[in-house]
Amino acid sequence: MFATSVGVVVTNLYAPQTLIGLIGPSLGLADASGGLVSMATLLGYSVGLFLLVPLADLLENRKLIVRMLGCAAVSAIAAAFAPSAALLLVILFILGAACSAIHILVPVAASMVPPEQRGRVIGDVMGGLMIGIVLSRPLASIITDAFGWRAFYGVSAFALAILTLTLAARLPKRQPVASSNYPTLIASLWHLLRTEPVLRRRALTASLTMAAFSLFWTAVALRLMQSPFEFDQSEIALFALVGAAGAAATPLVGRAGDLGWTRSGTIASHLLMVGAFGLTGWAGSSHVTTPLLSLLLMGVGAVLLDIGVVGDHNLGRRAINLLRPEALGRLNGLFVGLFFLGGAIGAAAAGIAWTAGGWIAVCLIGVACGIAALLVDWIGGIT
Numbered sequence: 001m002f003a004t005s006v007g008v009v010v011t012n013l014y015a016p017q018t019l020i021g022l023i024g025p026s027l028g029l030a031d032a033s034g035g036l037v038s039m040a041t042l043l044g045y046s047v048g049l050f051l052l053v054p055l056a057d058l059l060e061n062r063k064l065i066v067r068m069l070g071c072a073a074v075s076a077i078a079a080a081f082a083p084s085a086a087l088l089l090v091i092l093f094i095l096g097a098a099c100s101a102i103h104i105l106v107p108v109a110a111s112m113v114p115p116e117q118r119g120r121v122i123g124d125v126m127g128g129l130m131i132g133i134v135l136s137r138p139l140a141s142i143i144t145d146a147f148g149w150r151a152f153y154g155v156s157a158f159a160l161a162i163l164t165l166t167l168a169a170r171l172p173k174r175q176p177v178a179s180s181n182y183p184t185l186i187a188s189l190w191h192l193l194r195t196e197p198v199l200r201r202r203a204l205t206a207s208l209t210m211a212a213f214s215l216f217w218t219a220v221a222l223r224l225m226q227s228p229f230e231f232d233q234s235e236i237a238l239f240a241l242v243g244a245a246g247a248a249a250t251p252l253v254g255r256a257g258d259l260g261w262t263r264s265g266t267i268a269s270h271l272l273m274v275g276a277f278g279l280t281g282w283a284g285s286s287h288v289t290t291p292l293l294s295l296l297l298m299g300v301g302a303v304l305l306d307i308g309v310v311g312d313h314n315l316g317r318r319a320i321n322l323l324r325p326e327a328l329g330r331l332n333g334l335f336v337g338l339f340f341l342g343g344a345i346g347a348a349a350a351g352i353a354w355t356a357g358g359w360i361a362v363c364l365i366g367v368a369c370g371i372a373a374l375l376v377d378w379i380g381g382i383t
Contacts, residue, residue, distance in 0.1 A: 001170060002109045003128025006102045008163050009069070010132040012076065012095055012156055013041050015140035017217045017347065018236055019149050021225060026149070027085035038218050038347035040089040042340050044096025049103060049337030054185050056104040056329030061174040062167070065101045069164040072098035076157035080150045102129065103336050107328035108174050110321045119258035119318045126314055134240070134306070137217065141237030177326070188327075189334055196323060196331075201380045202316035203335050205266070205373045207342030209312045212273055212369035214346035216280070216305055219354050219362040220298070223284050228291035242299040246306025262315050267377050269311030274370035276305035281363030305366075312373070313339070 016023065016038040023029075023037050048068075055064055075095035082088035106125055113121050143152045180188070193199060217240075224231040224239060231239065256265050283297030320335045321328060346369075353361040 001166075002105055002125045003131075005128070005163060005167060006105055006125060007128040007132030007135075008159055009072065009099050009102050010129050011136035011139060012072070012099050012160075013045055014133050014136040014217065015152055015156075016041055016092070017214065018137045018141050018221045018233075018240060019144055019152070020218065020351075021221055022144060022149050022233070023088075024085075027088060029085050036089060036348065036351070037092070038214065038350075039344045040092040041096035041099075042214065042344035042347055044093035045100055046096075046337045046340040046344060047093075048097030048100030049333045049340065050189065051186065052097060053100050053103050053333030053337070054189065054330045055182070056107060056174075056333075057176050057327060058180070058182060058185055058329075059176075061104055061108050061176070062171045065104050065171060066164055066168045068098045068101035068104075069160055069167065072101070073157050073160035073164060076153045076160055080153035080157065100333075100336075103332045104329065106317070107321065107332050108172070111174065111325070111328060112172075115322060116258065118321055120255055122317055122321060123252070123255060123314055126310075126317065130246070130306075130310055134246070137240035138237035141233040141240065145233035145237070176329070185330070189330055192324075192327060192330055193334055197380075198319050198323060199331065199335060201376060202319055203338040204380075205270070205312055205376050206316050206335065206339040208369045208373040208376075209270070209273060209309045210339050210343035211346030211349070212277070212366045213305065213309045214343040215350050215353070215362060215366055215369070216277070216302070218347045218350035219359065220280075220302070222354055223359045223362075224298075229295065239295075239299065239302075242302050246303050246310055256315070258318075262319065263377075265311055266315050267374070269308040269315070270370055270373040270377060272304045272308035272311070273373070274367055276301045276308060277363045277366035277370065279304070281360055281367075284359040284363070308370075 020037050029036065052068065072095055075091055075098060079088060079091045079095060082091055106122065109121055109125050110118050140149075140152045143155055193203075220239075221236050223229070224236050229235075256262075280298050280301035283294045283301060316335065317332075320331050323331055349365060350362060353365055357364075
């Protein structure tokens with residue numbers, strides 16, 4: 001139930017990455033501003049992680065989750081009828097903030113098992129999250145190809161409403177032992193970030209990997225629409241399905257952390273990212289002789305990138321959930337909030353890089369993100 005729930009909710013965060021080629025022009029956005037559609041949801045999500053997820057350490061979790069998902073359902077139906085780009089961006093920001101309920105569900109699941117099993121449990125739940133991320137792109141493309149981009153948000157609103165009712169009936173209660181008020185709780189976020197070096201290092205590498213991930217999946221739809229591929233939305237959907245192979249690694253990564261392979265797994269994840277962008281940069285250039293070979297190499301690079309991001313995210317999440325049991329909500333909010341700030345920056349950078357230097361510029365920025373993460377591994381001695 002936890003894995004399915006996070007998978008359903010997270011589709012709203014990544015669907016805009018494959019739809020910017022349609023949403024932007026339909027609402028009068030220039031190419032350089034198209035990335036704002038994807039950025040708005042991720043930025044709202046980050047704000048929700050900083051300001052709403054910490055409430056999990058103060059309020060009863062089931063009631064909080066249900067209210068947030070109800071707000072998400074209302075926001076999704078509003079997005080389906082948004083008449084202008086400015087209003088859509090505001091609605092998507094609110095939708096993203098409400099979707100941060102995902103990261104109240106994760107610590108609820110983690111709190112139900114002993115520490116030595118948390119890597120496995122978090123890996124299983126995050127497997128649902130990664131499958132939702134992967135399927136969000138083809139699902140959005142298929143619905144949009146048949147009925148237009150507004151239909152996707154109508155379908156999402158229906159799914160969120162059903163999920164809200166299901167969780168209201170099935171989710172176990174979790175009442176935290178509250179010892180402070182909301183302003184004090186929010187103020188403690190800085191204290192946690194300042195006093196927990198593991199949190200700082202893992203949040204930094206997570207931000208870099210998420211920036212690279214959003215950069216790639218926002219820009220690759222634009223690249224696939226061009227020669228020699230000239231894909232339509234349904235063909236872009238099929239390409240996006242290759243990321244499912246990366247999502248399959250999620251439970252394995254969680255178990256690797258339980259076995260003590262956190263550092264080696266993290267370094268391997270960041271090396272995969274660098275290699276993935278190098279491969280896709282070459283595949284998307286004019287140096288590959290046949291379109292089929294170019295497409296195959298792009299697909300392999302996409303899988304490698306997804307595996308690298310999964311590896312960093314899951315190993316980081318496991319480390320964070322072993323720090324302070326009384327602050328699980330705030331720790332998860334900080335970690336993933338910083339993570340998705342990186343994602344929002346990556347999504348916005350995609351449009352700028354695409355306009356300035358095309359696909360090669362996009363891939364060079366992705367390589368730089370991977371190298372920066374490796375430097376954190378080396379200098380910070382990441383654990």
